[in-house]
Amino acid sequence: MPRTPIFLEKRSYRQRRMMDAVRLLPFLGLMLWMVPLLWPVPVAGVVAEAAPAMPMSVALRYLFGVWLLLIFASWALWRRTRDIVSGEARDPAEEAR
Amino acid sequence: MVSLNQLIVVCLMYVAGLFIVAFAAERAALRGRGGWLLRSPLVYTLSLSIYCTAWTFYGAVGYAARSGLEYVTIYLGPSLVMIGWWWGLRRLVRIGRSHRVTSIADLISSRYGKSNTLAIVVTLMAVIGVTPYIALQLQSVILSLSIFAAPDMPLAEAGGDVINRGQAALWVAAGLTIFTVLFGTRNLNVNERHHGVVIAIAVEAVVKLLALIAVGVYVIWGLAGGLSETLARIDASDIGQWEVQGSRWAALTMLSGAALLCLPRMFQVMVVENDDERQLQIASWAFPLYLMLMSLFVVPIAVVGLDLMPEGSNPDLFVLSLPLSQGQNGLAMLSFLGGFSSATSMVIVATLALSTMVSNHIVMPIWLAFRREGATQSGDVRNIVILARRLSIFCVVGLGYLYYRASGGSGALAAIGTISFGGVAQFLPAMLGGVLWRGATRAGALCGLGTGFALWVFTMLLPSFGADVALSSATLEQGLWGLAWLRPEALFGINGIDPTVHAVVWSLSLNTLVFVVVSLFSFPAPLERLQGAQFVNVFDHSGPARGWTASAAGSEDLMIMAQRILGAAEAQAFFAREAARQGHGARLPEPTPRFVQALERELAASVGAATAHAMVAQIVGGASVSVQDLLAVADESAQMLEYSSQLEAKSRELTETAAQLRTANEKLTQLSLQKDSFLSQISHELRTPMTSIRSFSEILRDAPGVSDADKNRYASIIHSETIRLTRLLDDLLDLSVLENGQVTLNQREGNLRDLLDLAVTTAQAGAVRPLEVIRDPEAEDIPLHSDLDRLAQVFINLVTNARKYCAAAEPQLVITPRLGSEGLVIDFVDNGLGIDAGSEALIFEKFSRITGEGDGAGLGLAICREIMLRLGGEISFLGDVPGTAFRVELPLSAVVRERVTA
Structure with a gap:
């Protein structure tokens, strides 16, 4: 069994961190998209002075901004990791077919 | 204005166009051409867009008009799941490919030991869960048609009287069925891939996206007058504030994410039709992009619709009614086609996926069970399978139609969609648990699915029909059987939760709990464990185990x-x-x-x-080779091993016996030789004295002048020779008696010292060269009870031998008696040369004379040995001391008791 080195050369190190980013991205997205849970919700009939309700346009901008950010990040990561994944995705049996 | 007939013609043309596209794609795939297109990530991503059904196309706007931004959760969840493709989807796709999975029911049943029960349960649940969804598509098509059918009163409750809804729905359902049958069941192909259908869906995906964007652009820049004005208008509208409940926000996001994985049609396009993991990687950003574009214009359309359309118009149809009310017939037509595309693509893929499940997991097993003779009978199963598929498609669409008629086509689109999501999301624990956790068992999956599904039916599906339809209002108010903690919308007495959140949280959490607990406490069958290992470790070994x-x-x-x-x-x-x-x-x-x-x-x-x-x-x-088989094989081999070791032992025994026989044979040969030599020896021994006796007696008889002195000498020679002869014969007789065991022992009491005295005296009598005998009188004082005469004979023989054969200049004999726990041991050691190692074995044999000198017949030691054997003792030669040493051993029984105990 070949010993795997503990420290990698810079390129593979970078690739591994990119794969880490791919793995972590959904959690970032989840956190950002759950931020609206913190927004004040108007209770019927009561208008709270301290916490004015979040305007729809801001909410829209925020949600779609996050969406765009995630899509862009995902795209950028795809550009950088596509070789790794397709490389590791193929096993010899599949290749032979 | 567009007439209904025109609309129908356009629709038919559109469908015909799809036919042509699909047909061309099938042909190309058959000829192996156009692979780049069929396998392109673009087509894959577009085919995923069947997630956006008519619910999205029409319902999202209605949803937004009713509850603000909540609609977006339905797209956030799937976006997250796609972005997180590395965690779940990659695994599913790999498993789907390496195990040739054909549906979600197939996946779950394969994982849990190819259990058909589980497959049937999942299939039934999927059919029940998806039926509302199909009804929803029918409803949306009918609604959109009715808008066109009532051109003069587009504001009204969507011209109910103009067309017969039930009939229209029937026609739409029939059309969809035909399309699905034509393309979904044309071939029964490897991996259930349907290239034609996929391409047609991709085209439809483009159409619906373009239609929605076109309406959106028209609304923003054509009606509202620009982006900033639209945003201002949004803020000023009824839904201009963030007012989504946190629990609904989180629960619906999770639910939609789960639904993306669990919806049979999504599983079909995402996993079954997948060719390559790279497609998935690209879809990880392309599909969220598509979803984002689909939901981008929803709020503006809703807001502008709420502004412009009269009070009371159905917000679900703003996408269509807005352009129509502005006289934009072309745009309205495009919008209608978009909605039509959404509905048809969903129905086609969903029924295809469901029919695959129904025919594979319900119809085929039943058919196989009925034909016990076996699968080798003549006749083509393909026809049966395809027929089963077609029937299943009819049934699934028919169920959707019935649900539509039963629910009266009333409920808002969004609500129906959520119910459907809630139903299929029940697969999630069993599916993800099975893929990620080797401990998941069939029993756990069955119990979890059952619990979740029952709760879903009770808390979500049945209440959705309204009070007194499926559940009586009493049950809704008071709980099942009057038990307050069994109220469908407030289980366990926890009130005040939003019904959807309530149903989703309870059903999914209890589903997961039961699944995990039962899995923990049940034991999987062998095949299940193998499959589990293969599924969970799919990246380690894709090969069959x-x-x-x-x-x-x-x-x-x-x-x-x-x-x-x-x-x-x-x-x-x-x-x-x-x-x-x-x-x-x-x-x-x-x-x-x-x-x-x-x-x-x-x-x-x-x-x-x-x-x-x-x-x-x-x-x-x-x-297949199960673990039980392996155990049986192991048992067998253990038995064989045991058997072979027994054989080995036997053969070893045989070898030993053979060796013993060989030794015995050698001994016999030796004995025979000994007998021969004994005979020749004895004749020689007898002959020598006889010869001298004969010659001297002849002299005495024949020679006349023999002096008296001579006579006397000759007579004494004859006499001594006769004595020698007698002694020899006595010895022989003695030996023969001893050897045949005919001896009678004359047991007497005596003392060892007296016995040795007698022996030494007798042996030394008349000796020319006396032997110095060194003794220890103290130690010799041992009373004996034995045949003392015989014992004395042995001692005499030993002392005589020492005297005769000790070659030392001053011969000495040391006699040491020793009384031990084993018995009496008497050593006779002289200071002679000893005996050659090779001769040791022979000295106790008859007529064996080592040196060849002396006058004995060589019977002494043989007699001694026989005597000692008779007395229960032993005489042996001690090789490891200087000089010649013999040891006489007597058993304890030969020693008088008082002495021993003293």
């Missing part, structure tokens, strides 16, 4: 069966390929485990894993 004991299978039988399922040409091609791989040209391949495994996967692609397994099992004549 389980083999068929295929010796019983005839290749011909397999061939016949394969032909019936795969089709003659394809089966022959497959067999030829396998034969070539095994290296024997044109003949049938050998039914090796590997070949049978490959065949099973090939069949699984057509009829599902469980059915394929059952069919192959019928022919191969036994299930």
Whole structure:
């Protein structure tokens, strides 16, 4: 069994961190998209002075901004990791077919 | 204004166009061309867009108009799941490909030991869960049609009187069924891939996206007057504030994410139709992009619709009614086509996926069960399978139609969609648990699914029909059987939760809990454990870990069966390929485990894993090698091992016996030689004195002048020779008596010292060269009870021997008696030369005389040995001391008791 080195050369190190980013991205997205849970919700009939309700346009901008950010990040990561994944995705049996 | 007839013509043309596209794609795929397009990530991503159904196209706007931004959760969840493709989807896709999974029911049943029960349960649940969704599509098409049908009153409650809704729905349903049947069941192909359908869906995806964007752009820049104005208008509208409940926000996001994984149609396009993991990687950003574009214009359309359209118009139809009310007929037509596309693509794929499940997991097993004779019977199973698929498609669409009629086409689109999501999301624990956790068991999956599904039906599906339809209002108010904690919308007495959140949280959490707990406490079957290991470790070993004991299978039988399922040409091609791989040209391949495994996967692609397994099992004549089989084999080999070790022991015994026989034979040979030499010895021994006696007696008789002195001398020679002869005969007689055991022992009491005195005196009598005997009188004072005469004979013999043969200048003999716990030991050690090592074995034999001198017959030691044996003792030669040493051993019984105990 070949010993795997503990420290990698810079390129593979970078690739591994990119794969880490791919793995972590959904959690970032989840956190950002759950931020609206913190927004004040108007209770019927009561208008709270301290916490004015979040305007729809801001909410829209925020949600779609996050969406765009995630899509862009995902795209950028795809550009950088596509070789790794397709490389590791193929096993010899599949290749032979 | 567009008339209904025009609309129908456009629709038909559109459908015809789709037919042509799909047909061309099928042809291209058959000829192996156009692979780049069919397998392109773009088409894959677009085919995923069947997630956006008419619910999205019409319902999202209505949803937004009713509850603000909540609609977006339905797209956030799937976006997250796609972005997180590395965690779940990658695994599912890999498993789907390596196990040739044909549907979500197939996946779950395969994972849990190819259990058909589970497949049936999942299939039924999927059918029940998806039926509202199909009804929803019918409803949306009918609604959109009715808008066009009532051109003069587009504001009204969507012209109910103008067209007969029920009839229209029937026509739409029939049309959808025909399209699905035509394209979904044309071929029964490897891996359930439907290239034609996929391409048609991709085209529809483009149409619906373009239609929605076109309406959105028209609304923002044509009606609202620009982006900033639109945003201002949004803020000023009824839904201008953030007012989504946090619990609904989180629960719906999670629910939609789960639904993306669990919806049968999504599973079909995402996993079954997937060719390559790179497609998934690209879809990870392309599909969220598509979803984002689809939901981008929803709020502006809703807000502008709420502004412009009169009070009371159905917000679900703003996408259509807005352009129509502005006289934009072309745009309205495009919008209608977009909605139509959304509805049709969803229905086609959903019914296709469901029909695959129904025919593979319900119809085929039943059919197989009815035909016990086996799968090798003549006749083409393909026809049966395809027929089953078609019937299933009819049934599924029919159920959707019935649901539509039953629910009266009333409820808001969004609500129906959520119910459907809630139903299919119940697969999530069993599916993800099965893929990620090896401990998940069939029992756990069944119990979890059952619990979740029952809760879903009780808390979500049945209440959705309204009070007093499925559940009485009493049940809704008071709980089942009047038990307050069983109220469908407030289980366990927890009030005040939003009904949707309530249903989703309870059903999914209890589902997961039951699944995990039952899994923890149940034990999986062997096949289940193997499958579990293969699924969970799919990236470690994609190869099969389980083999068929295929010796019983005839290749011909397999061939016949394969032909019936795969089709003659394809089966022959497959067999030829396998034969070539095994290296024997044109003949049938050998039914090796590997070949049978490959065949099973090939069949699984057509009829599902469980059915394929059952069919192959019928022919191969036994299930695959299970752990039980392995245990049996292990048992057998253990038995064989034991048997062989027994044999080994026996053979060792035989070898030993043979060796003993050989030794005995050698001994016999030796004895025979000894006997011969004994006879020749004895004749020689007898002859020597006889000769001298004869000659001297002849002299005495014949010689006349013999002096008296001479006479006297001759007579004494004769006398002594006679004595010698007598002694020899006595010895012989003695030995023979001793050897034959005829001796009678004359037991007497005496003392060892007296006995040794007598022996030494007797032996030394008349000796020329006396022997110095060193004794220890103290130690010799041992009372004996034995045949003292015989014992004395032995001692005399030993002392005499020492005297005769000790070659030392001053011969000495040391006699040391020793009384031990074993008995009495008396050592006779002289200071002579000893005896050669080679001769030690011979000294106790008869007539063995080591040095060749002396006058003994060589019988002394042999007699001694016999005497000692008779007395229960032993005489032995001690080789490891200087000089010649003999040891006489007497048993304890020979020593007088008082002395021993003293």
